[in-house]
Amino acid sequence: MKIAVDAMGGDNAPQAIIEGVEQARDQYPDLEFDLFGDPAKVKPLIKNNDRLTIKATTEEISMGEEPVRAIRKKKDSSIVRAARAVKDGQADAFFSAGNTGAVLAAGIFIVGRIKGIDRPGLTSILPITKPGADRHSFVYLDSGANAESKERNLVQYGYLGKFYAENVLKVKNPRVALLNNGAEEDKGDKLHKAVWQDLNAEEGLNFVGNIESGDLLYGKADVVVSDGWTANAALKATEGTARMLLTLIKSGILNGGLRAKLGYLFLKPVFYQIGKKMDVSTYGGAVLLGLKAPVVKTHGASDAKAVKNTIGQIRKMLTSGVIEKTVEFFSQASVVDKQGKNE
Amino acid sequence: MKIAVDAMGGDNAPQAIIEGVEQARDQYPDLEFDLFGDPAKVKPLIKNNDRLTIKATTEEISMGEEPVRAIRKKKDSSIVRAARAVKDGQADAFFSAGNTGAVLAAGIFIVGRIKGIDRPGLTSILPITKPGADRHSFVYLDSGANAESKERNLVQYGYLGKFYAENVLKVKNPRVALLNNGAEEDKGDKLHKAVWQDLNAEEGLNFVGNIESGDLLYGKADVVVSDGWTANAALKATEGTARMLLTLIKSGILNGGLRAKLGYLFLKPVFYQIGKKMDVSTYGGAVLLGLKAPVVKTHGASDAKAVKNTIGQIRKMLTSGVIEKTVEFFSQASVVDKQGKNE
Numbered sequence: 001m002k003i004a005v006d007a008m009g010g011d012n013a014p015q016a017i018i019e020g021v022e023q024a025r026d027q028y029p030d031l032e033f034d035l036f037g038d039p040a041k042v043k044p045l046i047k048n049n050d051r052l053t054i055k056a057t058t059e060e061i062s063m064g065e066e067p068v069r070a071i072r073k074k075k076d077s078s079i080v081r082a083a084r085a086v087k088d089g090q091a092d093a094f095f096s097a098g099n100t101g102a103v104l105a106a107g108i109f110i111v112g113r114i115k116g117i118d119r120p121g122l123t124s125i126l127p128i129t130k131p132g133a134d135r136h137s138f139v140y141l142d143s144g145a146n147a148e149s150k151e152r153n154l155v156q157y158g159y160l161g162k163f164y165a166e167n168v169l170k171v172k173n174p175r176v177a178l179l180n181n182g183a184e185e186d187k188g189d190k191l192h193k194a195v196w197q198d199l200n201a202e203e204g205l206n207f208v209g210n211i212e213s214g215d216l217l218y219g220k221a222d223v224v225v226s227d228g229w230t231a232n233a234a235l236k237a238t239e240g241t242a243r244m245l246l247t248l249i250k251s252g253i254l255n256g257g258l259r260a261k262l263g264y265l266f267l268k269p270v271f272y273q274i275g276k277k278m279d280v281s282t283y284g285g286a287v288l289l290g291l292k293a294p295v296v297k298t299h300g301a302s303d304a305k306a307v308k309n310t311i312g313q314i315r316k317m318l319t320s321g322v323i324e325k326t327v328e329f330f331s332q333a334s335v336v337d338k339q340g341k342n343e
Numbered sequence: 344m345k346i347a348v349d350a351m352g353g354d355n356a357p358q359a360i361i362e363g364v365e366q367a368r369d370q371y372p373d374l375e376f377d378l379f380g381d382p383a384k385v386k387p388l389i390k391n392n393d394r395l396t397i398k399a400t401t402e403e404i405s406m407g408e409e410p411v412r413a414i415r416k417k418k419d420s421s422i423v424r425a426a427r428a429v430k431d432g433q434a435d436a437f438f439s440a441g442n443t444g445a446v447l448a449a450g451i452f453i454v455g456r457i458k459g460i461d462r463p464g465l466t467s468i469l470p471i472t473k474p475g476a477d478r479h480s481f482v483y484l485d486s487g488a489n490a491e492s493k494e495r496n497l498v499q500y501g502y503l504g505k506f507y508a509e510n511v512l513k514v515k516n517p518r519v520a521l522l523n524n525g526a527e528e529d530k531g532d533k534l535h536k537a538v539w540q541d542l543n544a545e546e547g548l549n550f551v552g553n554i555e556s557g558d559l560l561y562g563k564a565d566v567v568v569s570d571g572w573t574a575n576a577a578l579k580a581t582e583g584t585a586r587m588l589l590t591l592i593k594s595g596i597l598n599g600g601l602r603a604k605l606g607y608l609f610l611k612p613v614f615y616q617i618g619k620k621m622d623v624s625t626y627g628g629a630v631l632l633g634l635k636a637p638v639v640k641t642h643g644a645s646d647a648k649a650v651k652n653t654i655g656q657i658r659k660m661l662t663s664g665v666i667e668k669t670v671e672f673f674s675q676a677s678v679v680d681k682q683g684k685n686e
Contacts, residue, residue, distance in 0.1 A: 129587055131594035147524065147532040181490065181575050189490040189572060213576045214583025229532060232524050233556045233573050237580035240557025244472055245588045248620065251474035252613030263609025266602050270595030277591065 001030060001318045003311065004082035004091035007037030008060045009098020011300045014038075017097060018045040020307020025051050027308070028315055034091055036078040057081050063300060067101030071109065079103060083110035086293045093294035093314045095285075097302045104145055107288045107295035114323075116330030119146050120290030121157045122228070122297075123164065124235065125283040125313075128219035129274075137283045139165050139174075139223045140216070144232035145288065154178070154195045154225050158205050159329060160289040161223035167322035168313070169222070173206050177221035179230055180210035191227065199225070213237070242278050281306035284313030293323060344373055344661045346654065347425035347434035350380030351403045352441020354643045357381075360440060361388040363650020368394050370651070371658055377434055379421040400424050406643060410444030414452065422446060426453035429636045436637035436657045438628075440645045447488055450631045450638035457666075459673030462489050463633030464500045465571070465640075466507065467578065468626040468656075471562035472617075480626045482508050482517075482566045483559070487575035488631065497521070497538045497568050501548050502672060503632040504566035510665035511656070512565070516549050520564035522573055523553035534570065542568070556580070585621055624649035627656030636666060 005021055007014045014037055021033050032051045035042055039056045046052060059077040061070045071080050079098055083106035085091040094111060096103045104122065113120060121142035128135050139161040146153065158176050165174035178196055180188045185196055187210055199207045211220055213234035226234070249271075253264045264271075276282065285298035285306075294317040298310045317323065348364055350357045357380055364376050375394045378385055382399045389395060402420040404413045414423050422441055426449035428434040437454060439446045447465065456463060464485035471478050482504040489496065501519050508517035521539055523531045528539055530553055542550045554563055556577035569577070592614075596607045607614075619625065628641035628649075637660040641653045660666065 129591055131591065131598075144524065179576070181487065181572065181579075212579050212583075214579035214586070216580065216583065217587050218583075229524065230573065230576050233522070234576045234580040236524075236555050236557035237559065237577040238584045240555075240559065240561075241581045241584035242588060243557070244560045245585060245617070245621075248472055248474065248617045249613065252616060253610070255474075256610070256613050259609050260613050263606045263611075263613070266606025267596070267599070267610060268606075270592065270599050270603050270606070273595060274588070274591045278588075 001093075001315065002032040002034060002091045003093045003095055003314055004034050004036060004085040006078045006082045006094075006096035006098050006103075007035040007042050008057070008078040009096045009103075009300075010298070010302055012303060013097060014042050014045060016302060016304045017307055018042065019304035020302075021052065021311065022047055023304060023308040024311035028312070031311070031315060034082070034085060036082040036085075055081060055085070061099050061102045063099050065099060065102065067099060067105045070099070070102050071105045079106050080110065083107065083295070086111050086295075092318055093296070095296050095298075095311065095314060097298045097300055097307065100297055103295065103297045104288055107291050111291050111293055111295055114290055114292055114327050114330050117156055117160075117290035119149070119153050119156075120288045121145060121153070121160055123161065123287045123289045124280070125169075126235075126280065127217060127277055127283060129217045129277045130219050133219040135171070135219055135222065137169065138219070138221060139169070140231060140235065141225060141289060142228035142231055143235050143286065144228045146228040148229070149191070149227035151191065151194050151198055154227060155198050155202060156290070156330075157225040158199055158202065158207070158223065160326065161225060162205060163322050163326045163329070164287070164289060165222045167320040167325060168316050171222045174222035175208045175220075176205050176223040176225065177208050177211040179213060179224050179226035179234065181212065183210050183212065185209065239280075246275075281309060283309075285310040287313075287317070290326075292327070294318065344436075344658065345375040345377060345434045346436045346438055346657055347377050347379065347428040349421040349425045349437075349439035349441050349446075350378040350385050351400070351421040352439045352446075352643075353641070353645055355646060356440060357385050357388060359645060359647045360650055361385065362647035363645075364395065364654065365390055366647060366651040367654035371655070374654070374658060377425070377428060379425040379428075398424060398428070404442050404445045406442050408442060408445065410442060410448045413442070413445050414448045422449050423453065426450065426638070429454050429638075435661055436639070438639050438641075438654065438657060440641045440643055440650065443640055446638065446640045447631055450634050454634050454636055454638055457633055457635055457670050457673050460499055460503075460633035462492070462496050462499075463631045464488060464496070464503055466504065466630045466632045467623070468512075469578075469623065470560060470620055470626060472560045472620045473562050476562040478514065478562055478565065480512065481562070481564060482512070483574060483578065484568060484632060485571035485574055486578050486629065487571045489571040491572070492534070492570035494534065494537050494541055497570060498541050498545060499633070500568040501542055501545065501550070501566065503669065504568060505548060506665050506669045506672070507630070507632060508565045510663035510668060511659050514565045517565035518551045518563075519548050519566040519568065520551050520554040522556060522567050522569035522577065524555065526553050526555060528552070582623075589618075624652060626652075628653040630656075630660070632669075635670070637661065
């Protein structure tokens with residue numbers, strides 16, 4: 001299995017990317033890597049070129065660039081070249097920590113959608129942090145690839161999430177919920193009321209009803225589907241609040257004198273466990289589900305560990321056959337035919 | 344100034360309501376109260392009936408009831424009677440901790456909208472928790488009265504929030520921001536792109552651009568406007584995450600042995616300060632802005648302290664003249680005329 005890596009994308013690239021890739025290579029003997037980037041920058045960082053090949057590129061897409069324009073203009077960028085390697089069958093998956101919009105655009109326009117999928121969904125694996133919960137993570141999509149969504153997009157997300165949870169996270173009969181503004185069946189705007197009915201009518205889904213954004217981390221579902229707009233707002237609020245609370249605790253300890261600092265020392269293991277649970281990078285990167293191959297994006301700020309974890313996640317996707325199963329399901333096209341033509 | 348109180352609404356009613364009202368009565372010599380409820384339940388709880396009058400009602404609207412239907416059917420419920428007292432000029436404001444939907448419906452259909460306001464916005468006063476911030480709270484609307492919104496609703500929220508921040512929170516030239524999925528001008532779906540332009544064109548507003556849901560508590564704006572759908576999702580995610588993190592810390596301490604318990608003792612003042620900062624009830628209840636009188640709803644779980652704080656907030660609204668200033672502004676109707684007829 002060969003992974004096409006954008007070696008130039010991310011705040012800590014290429015250093016953190018190369019380090020993470022080498023750690024993953026050492027851990028997984030069945031993986032090979034093509035590293036797309038500037039050889040002058042990439043080569044000196046490589047400790048051992050076993051199963052690593054540098055593919056020289058001459059352009060970079062920066063974090064602030066307009067994505068669709070960038071992938072059209074910069075044909076020799078590491079993002080475009082890595083995506084094209086997957087498209088041409090020279091690699092099995094595409095990994096990047098670079099410009100999110102450009103990675104999504106390269107995924108959709110170069111790697112390509114699975115037949116029957118109208119819009120791929122950006123999929124985050126989020127922690128279930130409730131003390132005593134028997135599962136550790138759930139599948140959340142669309143976390144922000146599409147600002148405007150239609151009914152059938154959300155039903156397709158239900159299946160995309162189900163296949164991911166079953167095959168990659170090994171959850172049996174995953175519980176699928178709809179992110180909505182209340183628990184009851186009749187809650188929501190027109191779109192969400194209609195999607196509730198659609199999801200409930202799907203015999204292939206174990207639909208458990210609505211979930212509110214305040215309950216996301218409580219483990220009430222294995223797959224939470226949402227339009228990209230709402231999911232993005234809820235996810236950012238969740239991350240922002242967690243960050244704020246940790247800031248408040250830190251600031252309280254710094255300004256609390258010796259007593260607070262002692263307290264911190266005693267509670268360090270507790271804070272460490274919480275930090276680990278809340279650390280999204282443990283669970284891997286964001287997957288653009290609905291494409292013909294794994295396209296996975298980690299945070300720009302990812303360190304080598306996050307890169308390594310994300311590559312482990314890509315390997316699981318490749319060995320689990322999740323893409324093949326998704327392709328097979330949508331080739332029968334029930335979700336598409338039922339609700340109108342594939343766009 | 345007389346406040347019409349729904350004595351029967353809320354998880355701890357009538358006990359917590361009466362206690363909170365008596366505390367507020369003792370603190371503010373200029374306030375009088377009409378308590379709407381079942382005299383058999385209310386009367387025994389009153390310690391001192393100075394400036395308190397019981398208004399006997401025979402019906403209650405429970406938390407789960409369908410709101411609009413409930414206020415139509417239950418004419419002698421505490422919610423309907425208290426709202427009607429305001430409508431009829433027998434009281435200056437309406438307070439409840441009961442069924443949110445019923446309070447909103449009673450506000451809109453009985454107390455009535457200010458001329459020029461299409462849809463009142465449910466307004467939460469949220470904490471700014473960033474260490475060192477020079478302000479402690481901001482105005483957030485519509486936090487969930489309307490699941491579907493139009494451009495002009497959000498522009499009206501800008502002015503409603505501005506008048507509240509200026510008059511009640513005493514913020515000079517309040518900074519107004521739009522909740523959106525990115526910081527840049529061109530972010531968002533069709534609605535939010537259009538609202539950005541509208542808000543930016545309003546000379547009466549100090550519009551500072553977009554804010555993301557992850558930055559809500561960071562003090563970047565004094566007024567954050569949003570469609571009710573998005574604001575509700577972001578607010579619930581914020582509350583849910585804060586609750587979850589506190590649960591995690593508690594559980595870590597309980598399961599961390601003596602060491603963790605000692606750490607907790609040392610850090611108690613820090614946790615206390617954080618809890619106080621995050622405690623929404625310190626900042627008052629949710630106000631349905633855009634009505635002819637203050638209509639304010641606290642959490643169903645409110646205790647006496649939260650009830651007292653909310654009554655202090657109502658008093659500030661009454662003495663500040665915020666409603667009169669809002670009425671005057673919208674009577675000139677620039678925001679309404681510009682964008683179409685008042686519905």
